Amino acid sequence: MSPFDHFISSFDEGIKKQDLQKLTLSNYKGPESELKNVYIKLVLIKRELMLSFVYRYKTKDVTKNFNSSDALATILNLTEFKGFRNISLQRTNEILHFQRNKKGDWMERRENVKEETFVNLLHDKQKERKITDLSKPYLQSLNLTDASGKVYKSAQDKWKQINHYIEILSSSLAELPKDKKLNIVDMGAGKGYLTFALYDYLKSSLQQDVLVNGVEFREDLVEFCNQVAKDSAFDDLHFVQGTIENYKPEEKVDVLIALHACDTATDDAIYKGLQDESALIVVAPCCHKQVRRELEKFKAKNELDFMLKYGIFLERHAEMLTDSIRALVLEYYGYETRVMQFISDQHTPKNVMIVGLKKEVNPNKQTQIREKLKSIQEYFGIGYHHLVRLCGLDR
Numbered sequence: 001m002s003p004f005d006h007f008i009s010s011f012d013e014g015i016k017k018q019d020l021q022k023l024t025l026s027n028y029k030g031p032e033s034e035l036k037n038v039y040i041k042l043v044l045i046k047r048e049l050m051l052s053f054v055y056r057y058k059t060k061d062v063t064k065n066f067n068s069s070d071a072l073a074t075i076l077n078l079t080e081f082k083g084f085r086n087i088s089l090q091r092t093n094e095i096l097h098f099q100r101n102k103k104g105d106w107m108e109r110r111e112n113v114k115e116e117t118f119v120n121l122l123h124d125k126q127k128e129r130k131i132t133d134l135s136k137p138y139l140q141s142l143n144l145t146d147a148s149g150k151v152y153k154s155a156q157d158k159w160k161q162i163n164h165y166i167e168i169l170s171s172s173l174a175e176l177p178k179d180k181k182l183n184i185v186d187m188g189a190g191k192g193y194l195t196f197a198l199y200d201y202l203k204s205s206l207q208q209d210v211l212v213n214g215v216e217f218r219e220d221l222v223e224f225c226n227q228v229a230k231d232s233a234f235d236d237l238h239f240v241q242g243t244i245e246n247y248k249p250e251e252k253v254d255v256l257i258a259l260h261a262c263d264t265a266t267d268d269a270i271y272k273g274l275q276d277e278s279a280l281i282v283v284a285p286c287c288h289k290q291v292r293r294e295l296e297k298f299k300a301k302n303e304l305d306f307m308l309k310y311g312i313f314l315e316r317h318a319e320m321l322t323d324s325i326r327a328l329v330l331e332y333y334g335y336e337t338r339v340m341q342f343i344s345d346q347h348t349p350k351n352v353m354i355v356g357l358k359k360e361v362n363p364n365k366q367t368q369i370r371e372k373l374k375s376i377q378e379y380f381g382i383g384y385h386h387l388v389r390l391c392g393l394d395r
């Protein structure tokens with residue numbers, strides 16, 4: 001495949017997988033003396049996936065939005081005839097640099113990306129406006145805003161987290177059917193900050209027909225949240241007292257969410273989603289005690305054992321192993337899986353989010369994953385991993 005054909009296929013794939021972070025056209029040699037660069041990114045405009053082009057001139061920016069086929073035609077035009085000689089295409093885990101030499105041939109260079117980030121699909125004008133009506137009563141009941149709709153200073157971090165969470169989810173939710181009522185379950189909903197915000201966003205901003213259930217162990221929180229939902233006339237939002245492991249949904253769960261559910265409660269939540277073949281599973285794991293105990297118990301002898309005498313590395317090791325095995329299990333069941341930083345570690349160290357989008361199961365891949373799971377568990381001395389056991393993948 002020629003470098004330029006590779007650019008086109010990677011560009012198409014980046015749109016399809018929605019992991020195209022940024023595309024930059026530079027080194028302009030064309031006739032427009034003031035034109036410097038063109039910056040291109042994926043955006044959702046009225047729920048349609050588009051590409052936003054910012055043409056940077058010496059003294060102004062001009063923005064134009066295109067659908068994917070017009071976008072490619074425009075890029076071809078800008079590079080072939082209008083003289084941009086460099087293209088850099090950034091996706092979640094790589095940057096491809098293409099450079100056209102004087103003879104007109106394209107050369108290609110690949111760069112790894114150090115830290116994966118999610119693609120923010122919201123249009124600049126929409127940023128920070130996920131929850132548009134700050135006067136809504138639930139925001140006051142949750143102590144996020146005052147009576148005039150101003151976010152309290154002490155709630156600024158929480159507010160950022162809520163908005164960021166909706167940004168991340170909205171790109172995955174955009175892939176789900178819009179014409180049917182979505183059954184969403186939020187496991188370990190706590191005081192319901194994220195549950196209320198998600199419901200409000202889906203109902204008010206996207207006019208999506210949804211049923212949202214928050215599952216929470218603490219009775220006082222469940223009572224409080226149900227009262228707030230009632231006061232807000234959020235008729236399709238309910239909170240149920242009970243444990244994640246014993247929760248029995250009345251209908252098939254389309255979207256399974258579990259944010260900061262402790263230790264193996266995250267595994268129980270993922271397992272519920274897998275049993276229902278939920279279209280989307282989103283978890284932000286919390287503590288990782290179960291696998292940590294296994295590591296401490298078996299003390300496997302391997303090339304990495306010298307690290308594990310330090311508590312902090314043992315902790316991180318347990319976290320990475322627990323969550324990467326969770327991601328593998330999701331892949332086993334045909335989920336396209338992404339692992340990303342959820343919130344900045346300034347706000348909380350519990351900031352990894354695993355997002356699984358249901359696709360087809362691939363039996364060959366399943367065989368490989370089973371072998372991989374077995375060898376990882378043996379190598380690291382993990383006698384059991386809760387999710388692997390629930391799924392019966394260790395038999």
Ligand SMILES: C[S@@+](CC[C@H](N)C(=O)[O-])C[C@H]1O[C@@H](n2cnc3c(N)ncnc32)[C@H](O)[C@@H]1O
Pocket residue numbers: 187188189190191192193194215216217218221242243244245258259260261262265
């Ligand atoms: C750290 S809070 C997170 C709340 C919310 N999801 C968020 O991210 O803001 C975890 C909540 O999950 C609940 N929880 C933990 N394990 C649970 C389980 N096994 N079943 C039901 N609720 C659980 C706790 O009571 C707590 O309210």
